Structures are given as structure tokens and as C-alpha cells.
Amino acid sequence: MTLQDLxxxxxxxxxxxxxxxxxxxxGLPGNNNFKVMYAGAKRLGYKGVHTGRMSINSQPRHGRxxxxxxxxxxxxxxxGAKWSTLYTEIPAAEATGNLDLRSQAQVLQVQAGADGxxxxxLYADKDGNQQVQKxxxxxxxxxxxxxxxLLLNSANAxxxxxxxxxxxxxxxxxxxxxxxxxxxTFDRPVNMYRGTTMAGIVTDESINDPxxxxxxxxxxxxxxxGLPFMAAFLDPGAWGRGFAAAxxxxxxxxxxxxxxxxMPQETNAITLHGSEKDQFGLPVPNVHFDDHANDIAMxxxxxxxxxxxxxxxxxxxxxxxxxxxxxxxxxxxxxSEKASDGVCNGFGQTHDIGNLFISDGSQFTTGGAENPTLxxxxxxxxxxxxxxxxMSKGAI
Amino acid sequence: xxxxxxxxxxxxxxxxxxAAAGVAAVASGTxxxxxxxxxxxxxxxxxxxxxxxxxxMSRQIYPHDTLADMYYAGVVEALDxxxxxxxxxxxxxxxxxxxxxxxxxxxxxDLSEGNQLATLTAIQDGAFFQKVRGTIVVxxxxxxxxxxxxxxxxxxxxYGGYINRGFNDLAWLDEPSxxxxxxxx
Ligand code: SF4
Numbered sequence: 001m002t003l004q005d006l007x008x009x010x011x012x013x014x015x016x017x018x019x020x021x022x023x024x025x026x027g028l029p030g031n032n033n034f035k036v037m038y039a040g041a042k043r044l045g046y047k048g049v050h051t052g053r054m055s056i057n058s059q060p061r062h063g064r065x066x067x068x069x070x071x072x073x074x075x076x077x078x079x080g081a082k083w084s085t086l087y088t089e090i091p092a093a094e095a096t097g098n099l100d101l102r103s104q105a106q107v108l109q110v111q112a113g114a115d116g117x118x119x120x121x122l123y124a125d126k127d128g129n130q131q132v133q134k135x136x137x138x139x140x141x142x143x144x145x146x147x148x149x150l151l152l153n154s155a156n157a158x159x160x161x162x163x164x165x166x167x168x169x170x171x172x173x174x175x176x177x178x179x180x181x182x183x184x185t186f187d188r189p190v191n192m193y194r195g196t197t198m199a200g201i202v203t204d205e206s207i208n209d210p211x212x213x214x215x216x217x218x219x220x221x222x223x224x225x226g227l228p229f230m231a232a233f234l235d236p237g238a239w240g241r242g243f244a245a246a247x248x249x250x251x252x253x254x255x256x257x258x259x260x261x262x263m264p265q266e267t268n269a270i271t272l273h274g275s276e277k278d279q280f281g282l283p284v285p286n287v288h289f290d291d292h293a294n295d296i297a298m299x300x301x302x303x304x305x306x307x308x309x310x311x312x313x314x315x316x317x318x319x320x321x322x323x324x325x326x327x328x329x330x331x332x333x334x335x336s337e338k339a340s341d342g343v344c345n346g347f348g349q350t351h352d353i354g355n356l357f358i359s360d361g362s363q364f365t366t367g368g369a370e371n372p373t374l375x376x377x378x379x380x381x382x383x384x385x386x387x388x389x390x391m392s393k394g395a396i
Numbered sequence: 397x398x399x400x401x402x403x404x405x406x407x408x409x410x411x412x413x414x415a416a417a418g419v420a421a422v423a424s425g426t427x428x429x430x431x432x433x434x435x436x437x438x439x440x441x442x443x444x445x446x447x448x449x450x451x452x453m454s455r456q457i458y459p460h461d462t463l464a465d466m467y468y469a470g471v472v473e474a475l476d477x478x479x480x481x482x483x484x485x486x487x488x489x490x491x492x493x494x495x496x497x498x499x500x501x502x503x504x505x506d507l508s509e510g511n512q513l514a515t516l517t518a519i520q521d522g523a524f525f526q527k528v529r530g531t532i533v534v535x536x537x538x539x540x541x542x543x544x545x546x547x548x549x550x551x552x553x554x555y556g557g558y559i560n561r562g563f564n565d566l567a568w569l570d571e572p573s574x575x576x577x578x579x580x581x
Binding site: 195 | 520564
């Protein structure tokens with residue numbers, strides 16, 4: 001699969017999501033946190049510094065308002081400026097009359113028939129009652145932890161190691177991006193929490209330059225946490241005078257997130273837990289992740305560069321914050337040319353079962369350095385076109 | 397710019413057992429009263445000495461000298477409330493405090509600041525300290541009145557966001573180029 005194959009679909013995704021700095025949509029106005037990043041990065045000589053390509057309206061579009069600069073983008077944007085399927089694609093799909101949405105349900109098993117195809121799903125509805133839904137095709141999009149868990153929990157006599165798992169790759173190569181944060185305090189107020197949380201980026205380090213001591217690259221993006229999260233995550237477990245003094249500087253702080261490509265490693269994996277079960281009696285997922293030496297070297301470089309940006313802007317102190325517990329989940333059902341190397345082909349169609357598809361970030365073979373939603377949406381649109389074509393040909 | 401929050405002092409005082417001393421109507425149980433009478437906390441489970449020591453501990457763990465005791469009392473209220481439905485926690489808090497009192501043969505509250513710190517540092521990896529720290533980090537910093545002290549203005553939906561309330565009012569650095577940061581439309 002090449003970039004050329006994906007380009008028309010990236011364009012469709014950017015249009016659907018209203019990504020700024022594409023389709024003639026202007027960038028977002030920078031907030032205070034961005035001003036600090038910008039000043040420091042420019043003084044260091046960085047070139048690619050702007051308010052990012054954000055799927056947040058910088059002007060009213062498709063019936064949704066422009067960003068109000070509230071700063072709760074991660075919690076769910078109450079003004080509707082930020083693209084979310086909850087109030088864009090899902091209502092649009094419902095309006096076609098072709099969508100039957102069953103919310104608060106959990107699929108327990110994808111059921112395989114004797115003909116080697118999947119026949120439907122067994123699910124628990126919102127009242128906990130088990131139901132079977134027959135299907136011509138099944139697309140799994142449970143994110144990189146629940147997608148492999150579902151395939152593994154769907155094992156049967158014909159597929160003893162789980163569905164679509166003849167390669168043994170289901171659950172393997174779990175990725176979560178190299179991450180970390182740098183916060184810095186200044187002698188004058190910043191009020192970083194005001195405004196769009198992540199509309200600010202330095203792109204210069206997002207290249208492959210092994211002379212830095214690692215392969216792959218990373219982005220530096222503005223980030224602010226509200227006071228309660230800041231207390232919990234600035235320096236997890238820290239207490240005493242030093243920590244309290246840092247918190248006292250909260251409104252004089254600027255912050256950034258570091259996000260880069262982490263190494264796929266087969267030993268980083270989602271497996272089924274040996275004894276713990278969920279409320280339906282199904283094994284819960286066990287998540288194993290270790291940093292690769294490359295991830296550690298990249299984070300070290302990113303901490304140094306992030307701190308240097310703030311020092312150039314006049315920081316009093318800089319604080320290196322370790323990765324937050326939640327991040328981008330990627331990999332675990334990777335694409336591959338050969339069936340023996342991965343779970344699905346370039347369209348997300350599983351090698352083993354023609355009418356079973358992987359439709360989320362689990363398909364990724366590597367994580368890249370970027371926030372992944374645009375690529376996930378791009379792959380999903382392309383997959384939908386492929387499925388429509390295969391169905392009309394009668395292949396599915 | 398005038399700072400605003402969604403909750404005023406009066407509302408906060410009436411959300412739990414923590415009350416302004418003048419309006420506290422006490423039926424039973426122990427009451428922790430501020431030395432200056434500014435606030436009073438009705439305890440459900442903990443005894444007065446345990447509660448006072450936990451308050452002192454909270455001040456040492458997250459020492460913000462200009463933040464009034466009342467906010468730390470809110471932390472004790474959270475621990476007291478949790479202990480009400482959790483017997484093991486109540487025991488852990490009582491025993492933890494009495495171990496602190498025995499650590500140097502002088503009641504912990506009567507120790508010098510340096511000695512208080514040393515005794516806490518010695519137990520910082522233990523379950524008691526971790527439980528107290530984990531509870532107070534939430535109870536202290538998630539209080540909208542405490543946000544004011546730190547200059548955090550919180551949610552802004554009801555005010556239409558920060559777009560007209562200073563999201564880009566920083567003026568002590570060079571302005572970004574129009575290309576990097578277009579004007580708000
Ligand atoms: S800042 Fe974030 S939460 Fe606020 S309106 Fe803009 S996108 Fe929505």
C-alpha cells in the first residue's frame with residue numbers, strides 16, 4: 001500500500017472532519033500556551049511551528065460552530081466545534097434510515113460458520129440479555145485492546161487460537177506511541193488551560209535522522225491539564241515543598257506533549273487473562289508493554305528539546321513528566337502482504353476469513369509519529385469502498 | 397480580568413459536614429473546630445486527635461502556606477466520609493496516626509516541622525501514607541474554591557468559552573506570525 005493509494009481517502013477524511021489548514025480552512029488562533037511554545041521554538045531555530053491541523057472548526061462549518069476556546073477538547077467538546085462521530089457521522093447515518101444503532105451493547109463473540117466465514121455476532125444488549133445478530137460481513141472496531149480480545153474470545157473448534165489468528169499475530173505488536181510531557185514555569189502568567197488544548201505543534205523533529213541516536217521522529221504539541229489532573233500527573237506520587245511550589249506556579253505554567261513513533265515489538269501484546277473474568281464470564285485482556293531502547297532514546301531527546309524550547313522562552317524551571325496512563329492504542333491486528341505475517345490485508349480484510357474486517361487502529365503496522373485519528377478514518381473510508389465493491393461483485 | 401467561578405463560598409460550606417462555625421447545628425459526634433472559629437467539621441467516624449493529625453499531615457504533604465486550614469479540613473472530611481463505610485480504612489487511619497505519634501516518642505502534632513517531615517518520609521512507601529496522599533490529592537485539588545488560589549478558572553461553557561475571556565491575552569512575548577496563528581474568525 002502506498003501513499004498514492006491513500007491520498008484520495010486522506011482528502012475525503014480531511015473534508016469530512018473539517019481539518020484546519022486543508023480544504024481552504026484557516027488554522028485555529030493560537031492560545032497563550034501556543035504563544036510560549038512559538039516564541040521558544042522560533043528562538044531555537046525551529047521552522048515548522050503553527051497551530052496544527054486540527055479537526056476543530058476554526059470557522060462555522062457543516063452546521064457546527066467555530067471553537068469557543070474552552071479547553072475541554074479531551075473531555076468531549078460541549079460546543080460541538082471539535083469533530084466527533086457522536087454528533088456528525090452517526091446522526092447522518094441514522095438519517096439515511098439504513099442504520100440500526102444498538103447502544104450500550106457488548107459483543108461477546110463473533111460466530112464462525114462451518115463454511116469458513118463469519119455468520120454473525122453474539123452480544124449482550126443494554127439489559128444484559130444475550131442476542132444473536134446474523135451478518136453478511138462483520139467489521140470489528142473495538143480499539144487495539146478490545147479488538148484482539150474479541151477475536152481471541154471467539155475461538156471455536158475450527159479456530160482454536162481465536163478468529164483470524166492462523167499467523168499467531170492477533171494481539172501482538174501492541175503500540176502506544178512514545179510519549180512524555182514537559183511543563184515549565186515562568187515569572188509572568190500564562191494561563192495555559194484557556195483555549196484549545198492541543199492546537200500548537202513543532203514539526204521539525206518529526207523526521208528520520210539516526211544521528212540523533214534513534215530512528216523515527218516525534219512531534220511536540222501544546223498540552224494543558226486542569227488543576228486536578230495536573231496535581232495527579234505532573235510528578236505522580238510526588239509530595240512536599242518542591243511539589244507544592246510547582247503547583248503554586250500553575251497559572252504561570254506552559255506545557256507540551258511529546259508524541260513519537262514507538263517500535264513495534266512482538267512481546268508487547270494483548271493476551272487473555274488466565275483467571276480474571278468480566279461480568280459476562282469472558283476473560284479480561286492482559287496488557288503487556290515495555291519501552292524499546294529506541295523509545296527511551298527518543299523520549300530522552302524529546303525531553304531535552306522540549307525543555308530547551310521553554311528555556312529559550314525564559315523558563316524559570318522545567319519539569320519532565322512521564323507518560324500518562326492513557327494514550328493512543330495501535331497495532332495488535334496488523335496488516336501484512338503475506339498471511340503468515342499478519343492478521344489482515346491492506347483493506348483490513350482478515351487473511352483467514354473473507355467477510356471479517358478490522359476497522360480500527362489495530363491494523364497499523366507501525367505507529368508513525370502523528371496523532372492517529374485521521375489515518376484511522378482514512379482507512380475506514382477506503383475499507384467501506386472496498387466492501388461495497390466486493391459485495392456488489394458477490395465476493396462477500 | 398475578573399475571575400469567576402461557578403460556586404460561591406456559602407454553597408461550599410453547606411455541601412457536607414464542614415460548616416461555618418456560627419451555623420453548625422451539632423446533634424452528635426465529635427466536632428473539629430478551627431482555632432479561630434472560622435469553620436467546624438462534624439466527624440462521623442474519626443476521633444478528634446486522628447482528624448487533627450490527618451489535617452496536619454495534609455498540610456505537610458501538600459504545603460501551600462497561604463491556603464487556609466478550611467480547605468485542608470475538606471480533605472479530612474473526605475477521609476472521614478470514606479472511613480464511615482470502610483472499617484478497614486478507619487482502622488488504618490487510627491493505627492497510622494498512632495504509629496506516627498510513637499515514631500519519636502513525641503506526639504506527631506507536637507514535633508518540629510523538620511521532624512514531622514522526617515517521620516512522613518520514613519513511611520512514604522507504606523499503605524497508610526499512600527492511602528492518605530491518594531485521597532487528599534483528589535480532595536484538595538478538585539475543589540473549585542481551591543482552584544481560585546491557583547488561578548485555575550475551570551469550565552467556561554456557561555460563559556461562552558475563553559474566546560472573549562483571555563485565551564490569547566499573553567503579551568510578554570513576541571506575537572506569533574499570522575500564518576502560524578491566524579486571527580479568530
Ligand atoms: S477549545 Fe476544545 S472544547 Fe473548547 S470549543 Fe474548542 S474544541 Fe471545543
